[in-house]
Amino acid sequence: MSVLEQGLVAGGTLQGTCTVCGQAATFSRFNDNLRESGSCSVCNSNNRKRQVAFVLRQFYGLPNYGRFAFNSDFVIFNTETSGSFHEQLSRHSSYYASEYFGPQYRPGAMVDGRRHEDLQNLSFDNNTLGVVLSSDVLEHMPDPYKAHAEIHRALKPGGRHIFTVPFDDQAFQDQVRASLVNGKLVHHMPAIYHGDPLNPNEGILVYRIFALEMLVRLNQIGFNTRLHVLHEPEFGIVGPGALVFDAVKTPAA
Numbered sequence: 001m002s003v004l005e006q007g008l009v010a011g012g013t014l015q016g017t018c019t020v021c022g023q024a025a026t027f028s029r030f031n032d033n034l035r036e037s038g039s040c041s042v043c044n045s046n047n048r049k050r051q052v053a054f055v056l057r058q059f060y061g062l063p064n065y066g067r068f069a070f071n072s073d074f075v076i077f078n079t080e081t082s083g084s085f086h087e088q089l090s091r092h093s094s095y096y097a098s099e100y101f102g103p104q105y106r107p108g109a110m111v112d113g114r115r116h117e118d119l120q121n122l123s124f125d126n127n128t129l130g131v132v133l134s135s136d137v138l139e140h141m142p143d144p145y146k147a148h149a150e151i152h153r154a155l156k157p158g159g160r161h162i163f164t165v166p167f168d169d170q171a172f173q174d175q176v177r178a179s180l181v182n183g184k185l186v187h188h189m190p191a192i193y194h195g196d197p198l199n200p201n202e203g204i205l206v207y208r209i210f211a212l213e214m215l216v217r218l219n220q221i222g223f224n225t226r227l228h229v230l231h232e233p234e235f236g237i238v239g240p241g242a243l244v245f246d247a248v249k250t251p252a253a
């Protein structure tokens, strides 16, 4: 950790502009998990959400301040239905947000007022979405590359999937920690659970830690993927692990 980051973990703060709410803010309450901490004084976003918002703004020519302003026909699909990033994006007219509520629901169904989608079997038509956002979601899928293929199908040519996942840039092969074999959960390594906003008392299983293999497999699906290593303290974005992927659906030749 840098001197800056050590200072933040020790209780320091940053002043700057939040890429989620677009307002001047103080970023505080950083802890050892820098990626998941550092609340915005205005909207409560954390470091990781600001990273995704930073890349989103960068690619669509939006300034790093002010509300998100996209063309009204630009279709955004966000794979979460809570938090300040969702709240900011939900002002946009062509915005879909979903959660995964379980195998008993039909993709696209509404469950208690929220849309259900299975990323491995999306309800969206081919070539309909402008951008898909997912932040630490794909590691919880038993078949994440099926999800990537579905996202690719639903994106318009030239559309992007901007996402974060736990990623080991020192390894080639993904670390497969668990898998479904004939529908049964099999653990290959000790189980890791992440916090789950839908089930705060239970957590959600991590099937996989991604590695460089992911870039190759995304290329095979038809994505051109870039890895952005961010360090933008003036926007409340600090490392390590400030990695955001941007996978573009290559237009058909």
Ligand SMILES: [Zn+2]
Residues within 6 Å of the ligand: 018, 019, 020, 021, 022, 023, 025, 040, 041, 042, 043, 044, 045
């Ligand atoms: Zn904010």
